[in-house]
Amino acid sequence: MISVKNLNQSFGKKIVLDDVNIEIEPFEICALVGRNGAGKSTFINSLLGLLPAHEGTISINGCPVNAKTQEWKKSIAYLPEKFMLYPLLTGYENMKFFAEAIFKKADESRIESVLRSVRLWDDRNEPIKKYSKGMLQRLGLAVTLYQDAKILILDEPTSGIDPIGRVEILEVLKSLHDKTILLSSHHLDEIKQICTHVAYLNEGKMTKYTVAEFLAAQNLGGTGS
Amino acid sequence: MHYIWKEWKENLRGKGLWLSLSIIALISVSILFRSTALSFDKGFYVLLINLFDSLIYFIPILCLFIGAFSIFQEKEQKTLIMLLTKKDNYQSFLWKKSLALYTIVLAPLLAWFFVYLAFLKFNFVIDGKGYLVFVLSIALLAIVFLQMGACIGSFCRSRMQIVGAAVFVWFYFFFMHDFILLSVLPNVSADNVIWFSLAYFLNPLEAVRMFLETGMGVYSFGHMSNLLQAFMWTKPAYFLIGNLAFWLIVSYLIAILFHRKEGNE
Amino acid sequence: MKKVTLFLFIFSLFFIMKPEKNMAAENLQQRIDSMKEGAVVKLQDRTYEGNLVIRKSMTIIGSKNTVIKGNGHGNVISIKAPHVKLSHLTVEHSSMSRDSEEEYAAIKVYTNGNTIDHIKIRNSFHGIYLSQAHHNTISDNEIHGMGKGEIAGQGNGLQIYYSNHNLLSHNTIEGTRDGMFFTYANNNKIDENHISNTRYGLHYMYSDQNTFKNNIFTMNIGGAAIMNSNHLTLTKNQFIFNYGNQSFGLLLLQANDNHIENNIFYMNQRGIYLDQATRNLFQKNKIMQNQIGIELWASSNQQTFTQNQIVENNFPAIAVAGQGTGNAWSKNGKGNDWGSSFPLTDLNQDGIGDFPVTYQSSLHQLIEDQELTSLFLKSPAITIYEKMNALLGHNEKMFTDRYPLVTKTKSHLPLYIVIVLIGLALLILIKGRHRLCITFGRNGKKI
Numbered sequence: 001m002i003s004v005k006n007l008n009q010s011f012g013k014k015i016v017l018d019d020v021n022i023e024i025e026p027f028e029i030c031a032l033v034g035r036n037g038a039g040k041s042t043f044i045n046s047l048l049g050l051l052p053a054h055e056g057t058i059s060i061n062g063c064p065v066n067a068k069t070q071e072w073k074k075s076i077a078y079l080p081e082k083f084m085l086y087p088l089l090t091g092y093e094n095m096k097f098f099a100e101a102i103f104k105k106a107d108e109s110r111i112e113s114v115l116r117s118v119r120l121w122d123d124r125n126e127p128i129k130k131y132s133k134g135m136l137q138r139l140g141l142a143v144t145l146y147q148d149a150k151i152l153i154l155d156e157p158t159s160g161i162d163p164i165g166r167v168e169i170l171e172v173l174k175s176l177h178d179k180t181i182l183l184s185s186h187h188l189d190e191i192k193q194i195c196t197h198v199a200y201l202n203e204g205k206m207t208k209y210t211v212a213e214f215l216a217a218q219n220l221g222g223t224g225s
Numbered sequence: 226m227h228y229i230w231k232e233w234k235e236n237l238r239g240k241g242l243w244l245s246l247s248i249i250a251l252i253s254v255s256i257l258f259r260s261t262a263l264s265f266d267k268g269f270y271v272l273l274i275n276l277f278d279s280l281i282y283f284i285p286i287l288c289l290f291i292g293a294f295s296i297f298q299e300k301e302q303k304t305l306i307m308l309l310t311k312k313d314n315y316q317s318f319l320w321k322k323s324l325a326l327y328t329i330v331l332a333p334l335l336a337w338f339f340v341y342l343a344f345l346k347f348n349f350v351i352d353g354k355g356y357l358v359f360v361l362s363i364a365l366l367a368i369v370f371l372q373m374g375a376c377i378g379s380f381c382r383s384r385m386q387i388v389g390a391a392v393f394v395w396f397y398f399f400f401m402h403d404f405i406l407l408s409v410l411p412n413v414s415a416d417n418v419i420w421f422s423l424a425y426f427l428n429p430l431e432a433v434r435m436f437l438e439t440g441m442g443v444y445s446f447g448h449m450s451n452l453l454q455a456f457m458w459t460k461p462a463y464f465l466i467g468n469l470a471f472w473l474i475v476s477y478l479i480a481i482l483f484h485r486k487e488g489n490e
Numbered sequence: 491m492k493k494v495t496l497f498l499f500i501f502s503l504f505f506i507m508k509p510e511k512n513m514a515a516e517n518l519q520q521r522i523d524s525m526k527e528g529a530v531v532k533l534q535d536r537t538y539e540g541n542l543v544i545r546k547s548m549t550i551i552g553s554k555n556t557v558i559k560g561n562g563h564g565n566v567i568s569i570k571a572p573h574v575k576l577s578h579l580t581v582e583h584s585s586m587s588r589d590s591e592e593e594y595a596a597i598k599v600y601t602n603g604n605t606i607d608h609i610k611i612r613n614s615f616h617g618i619y620l621s622q623a624h625h626n627t628i629s630d631n632e633i634h635g636m637g638k639g640e641i642a643g644q645g646n647g648l649q650i651y652y653s654n655h656n657l658l659s660h661n662t663i664e665g666t667r668d669g670m671f672f673t674y675a676n677n678n679k680i681d682e683n684h685i686s687n688t689r690y691g692l693h694y695m696y697s698d699q700n701t702f703k704n705n706i707f708t709m710n711i712g713g714a715a716i717m718n719s720n721h722l723t724l725t726k727n728q729f730i731f732n733y734g735n736q737s738f739g740l741l742l743l744q745a746n747d748n749h750i751e752n753n754i755f756y757m758n759q760r761g762i763y764l765d766q767a768t769r770n771l772f773q774k775n776k777i778m779q780n781q782i783g784i785e786l787w788a789s790s791n792q793q794t795f796t797q798n799q800i801v802e803n804n805f806p807a808i809a810v811a812g813q814g815t816g817n818a819w820s821k822n823g824k825g826n827d828w829g830s831s832f833p834l835t836d837l838n839q840d841g842i843g844d845f846p847v848t849y850q851s852s853l854h855q856l857i858e859d860q861e862l863t864s865l866f867l868k869s870p871a872i873t874i875y876e877k878m879n880a881l882l883g884h885n886e887k888m889f890t891d892r893y894p895l896v897t898k899t900k901s902h903l904p905l906y907i908v909i910v911l912i913g914l915a916l917l918i919l920i921k922g923r924h925r926l927c928i929t930f931g932r933n934g935k936k937i
Contacts, residue, residue, distance in 0.1 A: 403871030
């Protein structure tokens with residue numbers, strides 16, 4: 001569970017997050033939606049502990065997110081937007097590196113299992129600079145899935161992907177029944193397909209809806225995509 | 226270890242390291258040609274001094290760029306942020322990355338100089354200790370500037386900033402630092418020579434050169450005047466160790482304090 | 491029983507007292523003393539205890555491992571008769587005392603016409619000392635000092651004191667205080683010696699009309715320091731890598747009318763250093779890759795530099811504390827080759843540049859005022875310093891060579907061949923990288 005209370009973030013005089021309160025329950029798939037520059041990245045960086053909270057508290061599975069303890073990191077796995085991983089390494093080598101970096105030792109059977117789940121096992125020996133965008137995105141997902149974290153935070157996981165590739169990624173996400181997922185997205189069809197809730201960020205304020213409520217509000221022209 | 230393994234794989238398959246090594250090899254071979262043309266005694270030392278004087282133009286800037294772009298790429302590729310959100314904090318990431326950089330730059334460099342020694346054996350009488358001092362000097366020079374490069378890569382937000390910062394650092398140590406000291410040189414006396422000495426040996430290029438030339442036995446401080454004795458208040462090796470410690474720590478701390486996690490293009 | 495015990499006790503004393511050594515020492519000195527004039531003594535492969543005094547003309551030849559070891563007091567071997575020949579010995583362990591009236595040596599020669607060759611000397615104050623000894627030949631000897639820059643605690647390799655017409659050739663001297671020290675020694679020939687790791691390779695005072703040819707002075711604090719001495723000839727010597735702070739290849743101090751020709755001054759702090767020296771001729775020397783090629787103090791006048799190759803020095807020539815009078819940078823219409831630092835045209839192809847070469851610098855002031863300047867001579871910042879001072883008009887003329895020689899270019903063909911080969915290797919490396927990666931790297935897990 002992700003719990004955010006009275007979160008305020010600002011850069012200079014500009015208030016980016018204004019008294020944000022939200023709770024994302026276990027096993028929810030929550031879309032983070034907002035215009036460009038609304039503060040989505042700031043919100044995600046705050047959740048990840050990369051940006052200290054100006055005011056307010058954040059806790060992940062009951063562990064506070066702050067510099068003193070690192071317990072919350074065990075519960076989350078993050079996939080940034082526009083990542084490239086290590087282009088000169090193969091898919092397998094990328095997986096192995098992250099496995100060793102995070103867990104000190106790589107579990108080869110687990111790597112195989114994860115790569116098969118994202119349908120990259122046959123391409124594992126290719127340098128990833130030869131991967132398509134969709135393949136790269138799936139590899140990124142594989143890296144996050146390997147970590148076996150309860151909470152996944154995905155920053156625009158289908159950005160720049162062709163429709164078929166998007167379908168493949170969404171299928172992988174749909175199969176993750178035991179995870180809590182927060183994903184930022186600009187695509188309403190994605191939200192409709194896989195999300196259970198929507199966190200809408202507008203002018204520093206965040207409101208949580210169910211998907212149906214959000215779509216209804218959107219149809220009234222209030223939010224638009 | 227996995228950082229070293231990963232860096233090694235990347236650089237093996239990339240062009241940068243090979244290109245740099247080939248330039249070093251080219252410089253080494255051309256210096257060897259020049260030195261064999263002169264049938265002097267002590268030709269071995271002549272060659273090493275000339276080689277060092279040539280490499281000193283190239284190795285610092287090369288290492289600055291390697292260190293800086295290596296860190297910057299981690300930001301650009303978003304792998305840094307993926308690592309920071311899990312186990313590592315920036316300090317431990319930088320520490321492991323720095324060790325990996327040292328390894329992947331020094332390993333082929335040392336291997337080349339091992340091969341080079343075989344070429345030298347055909348032409349000169351080898352002084353093992355002198356050659357070791359030479360190789361150590363090159364290695365320490367590389368380490369200092371790799372760390373400075375890592376620092377630059379940590380706080381820069383774009384490639385252009387990196388290029389500018391690296392060139393500035395190189396220019397500073399190559400020209401400006403000594404130029405400033407030359408300007409104050411007429412005012413140096415027995416009262417303030419220790420400060421001057423500290424400032425002089427703050428330049429890694431001078432500290433390494435002094436260590437190399439005294440370590441090989443080609444530069445002697447026999448018959449020192451009082452002023453010179455006060456200037457050389459400790460051994461060149463200790464000056465070098467102090468310089469190394471200073472710049473490694475300062476670079477590391479600046480990188481941690483001022484690092485930026487995202488690279489913007 | 492008592493008699494047996496007493497006999498055994500007396501017998502065992504022989505083992506403690508080591509009578510064989512004393513007997514050997516007494517034996518060699520006695521043996522020498524018992525020889526007739528002109529005798530030849532062949533020594534065995536063992537250590538003989540010194541000290542020895544030779545009072546008759548004779549020849550003493552050792553074997554590969556013959557050692558004459560002094561007792562630490564006085565000279566190991568003193569030659570007090572003429573026409574003595576010593577050969578193929580190792581001589582060691584003279585007195586190292588600095589308090590005694592006399593300065594001791596491994597071999598001290600007081601007479602004339604002696605030959606000392608193929609001797610190895612170590613652990614002695616001076617190596618070979620010629621004291622008012624003339625017409626001697628000192629050749630092919632190896633003299634090792636303490637090294638490590640020890641100055642006070644040891645003497646010189648060859649000490650030549652009031653000794654004339656000697657030949658010193660093919661000796662190797664390293665690690666002594668000075669390599670060779672000449673005082674009031676004239677008309678000697680010093681050829682093909684190799685001196686390294688000393689204070690001054692040659693320390694020369696009040697000695698005239700000696701010739702130095704084909705000697706090598708390397709890694710000394712000063713290659714050759716010639717003071718208060720005139721009419722010397724130095725030809726085909728090499729002054730290399732005399733590189734320390736305040737070091738020089740050749741120093742002429744109050745030395746006049748000397749002829750320095752066809753020598754090589756290479757990678758010294760200062761190639762040639764002139765102070766209070768007059769009317770010296772420098773001809774056809776190579777002065778290369780020194781930090782300062784020629785340092786000329788104002789007290790030095792009427793030097794002549796002609797047909798020298800003065801190239802690739804950080805500073806070709808610096809005139810300190812003023813210009814000095816009458817210094818000529820050419821003779822009979824022939825100046826010096828200044829290398830690519832001073833590009834020249836030679837339209838009439840006579841080997842002489844079409845215009846004079848003038849060098850200006852501001853460094854002389856720093857050198858005069860501050861000895862620490864030498865620490866910066868290799869720094870690239872010096873170039874900026876010079877350029878700044880040139881802009882500000884602080885430069886002064888160091889020299890003008892009216893007839894500069896045009897540089898002859900060498901072929902760089904072998905270097906080009908190597909460059910092409912390396913380029914080809916690179917091409918193969920880049921194109922064949924995939925194969926290399928398969929060989930050296932592991933592309934994922936093996937099935």
